[in-house]
Structure formats: C-alpha cells, structure tokens
Amino acid sequence: MENEQHHVQAAVLRVEAGTTLQGVWNGRVYRIERRLGRGANGVVYLVTHLPPAVQPRGGRTAAYALKMGMNSVDLQSEINALQTWEKGWRAVAGHGHARPFLVDNDDCDLHGKRIPFYVMRYIPGVSLRKFIYKHGPEWYGIVGGRLLGKLRQLHRQGLVFGDLKAENVLVNDNGEVELIDYGGLTSIGKSVKQFTEWYDRGYWHAGSRTADFQYDLFSFAVMTIQLMAEQELRERIKTTLPQTRDIKDLIEIARNHPRVRSYEPWLAPALRGEFSSPEEACRLWHERTRKLHRSAKPLNRPTPSWLKWVFVVSVLLLAASIAFWAWGFD
Structure with a gap:
C-alpha cells in the first residue's frame, strides 16, 4: 500500500521542464527548469519566477528552488520550521545582511489535483x-x-x-x-x-x-x-x-x-x-x-565562470589593440 502511494505521488509530482505553474492564491507564475532532488514527502525543482511583464515573452528572471508535495500538513509543518529558523537567523545576521530564504508558499493545480508548494532561494551549483x-x-x-x-x-x-x-x-x-x-x-x-x-x-x-x-x-x-x-x-x-x-x-x-x-x-x-x-x-x-x-599540495581552486569571461574579453581587447597599433604604422 505504501509503495502504491509512493508511485501515485511520484506520478502526480512529475513535471516536465518548460511547464508553468501559477499559484492559486498569490498568483505568481513559475516556470519549471529541472528537478533538483526528491525526498519522501515531495520533489524540489529549479524554477524561474515570471513576473507579469515577462510572461508573454517567456523571459528569464530570478531562479528559485520550489518544493511541492501531496501532504499539505507535512509541507506546512516544514514551512513553519523554516520560518522559525529564518526569524532566528535574521535576528543574528541583521536584516540588512540577511537575504530572504522563504520567498513564497501557495497551492497550484497540477494533473487535476491541488498541490501545495513553497519557494525558497537558490544558489546555482x-x-x-x-x-x-x-x-x-x-x-x-x-x-x-x-x-x-x-x-x-x-x-x-x-x-x-x-x-x-x-x-x-x-x-x-x-x-x-x-x-x-x-x-x-x-x-x-x-x-x-x-x-x-x-x-x-x-x-x-x-x-x-x-x-x-x-x-x-x-x-x-x-x-x-x-x-x-x-x-x-x-x-x-x-x-x-x-x-x-x-x-x-x-x-x-x-x-x-x-x-x-x-x-x-x-x-x-x-x-x-x-x-x-x-x-x-x-x-x-x-x-x-x-x-x-x-x-598536501596547494588546492587547484576552481575558476569562477565570470572570471573566465573576463579573461576572454581581455584577450580579445588586447588582440584588437595590437591590430590597431600595427595598422597605424602601415
């Protein structure tokens, strides 16, 4: 019986990339990008929040992690615990330095069922x-x-x-x-x-x-x-x-x-x-x-992606400068 319920939950919570979900109560729209993880009580997806101004164009805005589950009581208990933690953490870190963790919580209609979800910050990785x-x-x-x-x-x-x-x-x-x-x-x-x-x-x-x-x-x-x-x-x-x-x-x-x-x-x-x-x-x-x-030997530190782009642009600018300098002497 438990396995059957698990399969039903997995089927209902399976969402294809590109699907848009709209909150029933808050009205915010999110586009599913990919699945991040799956737990016993739900699935976590990487999503993009689409404000009204970009929804028709499908533009990309802020990325978040969205967790949805079948059991609204379980999910609400999770949200309550997160709110307690965030409140304490913000009190220690200070409001000016504390980026909000919980962004939204709502319900959406999916595969003919009303599914609760909440949205939290996401660090690309x-x-x-x-x-x-x-x-x-x-x-x-x-x-x-x-x-x-x-x-x-x-x-x-x-x-x-x-x-x-x-x-x-x-x-x-x-x-x-x-x-x-x-x-x-x-x-x-x-x-x-x-x-x-x-x-x-x-x-x-x-x-x-x-x-x-x-x-x-x-x-x-x-x-x-x-x-x-x-x-x-x-x-x-x-x-x-x-x-x-x-x-x-x-x-x-x-x-x-x-x-x-x-x-x-x-x-x-x-x-x-x-x-x-x-x-x-x-x-x-x-x-x-x-x-x-x-x-041990020194760490081979991973190069941030932005630094790689800076290097590429610098090389191109150097090449252009050399070409311009050489042209000036022709």
Whole structure:
C-alpha cells in the first residue's frame, strides 16, 4: 500500500521542464527548469519566477528552488520550521545582511489535483558528489567545513536538518554550499521527520531517531565515507546482517581506506556521538583540514565562470589593440 502511494505521488509530482505553474492564491507564475532532488514527502525543482511583464515573452528572471508535495500538513509543518529558523537567523545576521530564504508558499493545480508548494532561494551549483568528482577530494575539507557551518546555524536555532545526504547539498563554483529539501527539518527533542536509511544512526544501531545536533553529525560522517569510499560501504552493507550492523563497520572503513583515513580522527567521534557541541565539531574539523592542507599540495581552486569571461574579453581587447597599433604604422 505504501509503495502504491509512493508511485501515485511520484506520478502526480512529475513535471516536465518548460511547464508553468501559477499559484492559486498569490498568483505568481513559475516556470519549471529541472528537478533538483526528491525526498519522501515531495520533489524540489529549479524554477524561474515570471513576473507579469515577462510572461508573454517567456523571459528569464530570478531562479528559485520550489518544493511541492501531496501532504499539505507535512509541507506546512516544514514551512513553519523554516520560518522559525529564518526569524532566528535574521535576528543574528541583521536584516540588512540577511537575504530572504522563504520567498513564497501557495497551492497550484497540477494533473487535476491541488498541490501545495513553497519557494525558497537558490544558489546555482551542482550536487556535492559532482563537485568533488570534478575538483577532487582535496576540496572536501573546505566544502565540508562550510556545510558544518550551515548545520551549526540550524542547531543554534534548535533545529536539526535530519535528511542530510550528498543529493541535498549544492555547491557553487566558489565552494559555497546550500542545503535543499528541508523535509527532515525537525525541532530538537522530537522524532526526526524524514531520513535516508544509510545516513540514519538508528539504521546502524548507534542511537535513537530523536533529533539532536549529533544526529546531523552522524549523517555527515556517513556521507563523508560514502563520497570517498562508496564501493566499500555498499559491500559492507550488502554482506552484513541488519541485526549485526554496527558503527564499527563504518569506523573500520574510515580507518583503512586511503581517501578516508585522514578524516578518521574526526569521523570516529562523530559516529560515536562524542562531540559536546556543534561548535566543537566545527572547530576540530577546521583543525584537521588545516593539518591536511599544510601537508598536501596547494588546492587547484576552481575558476569562477565570470572570471573566465573576463579573461576572454581581455584577450580579445588586447588582440584588437595590437591590430590597431600595427595598422597605424602601415
């Protein structure tokens, strides 16, 4: 029955690129660009907001992430948690420096059904997995530190992300990170609303599913192992009985795999739930990565796309100047 409901939800929430959605109550129009991710309670799409002035021309304006789901109660609970987090975050950052996170929430008519959705800010980027594949694992120390900083912001507001995995993390050209799909966002002390088995400490018999900051740190540790040693992790899960599954399996991979070994001094305490605070976890991660970078070759920093264009234009201008100078002597 549950699988049948999942298939129905997937079919209803499947939207082709180029489709336009209009909010029933607020009237804003969004054009679907592509899917960003899918969770247990909904789908996240990259969309373009089309103000009335550009709708007939199909012009492109601001890009956002739009999440839609079948269960309005679930989605509203998610929106409430996000509003609580944003209010606290804006109080700390100051209104002048805080870019709004939640942009809109409404309903739309899709495939004959009324579907709730909300719209949030979007930072252009690729999934964490694609970023590391493109730029190399040596970049994980910096990106991972920034992700831990994002999680710490949530934890300070009394919230846990819950469903942390590589697919829910976007990274831009500068290595800045953004979380997407807040379906697992849960107040500390309550049962985690949404999770993915591999990253769940209950799955590994390492603790409860009660939301605390250590739950996110556990998921972060498993995600690190998966990104660096996915084949070994899959094989360990495949050959281990559910009742004998243990964090010792994860720590063993971290200790023995060449790409993960350097992070093991941080991963082991995270898996055991030994960090006393999010601040301690962030501080020790930065200390560990600084040691790694001192002993490693310099990072090959990704070049921002705007800088590439500046270089091209500069070359063209130089060529034109040389040609003009040469012409003047003819």
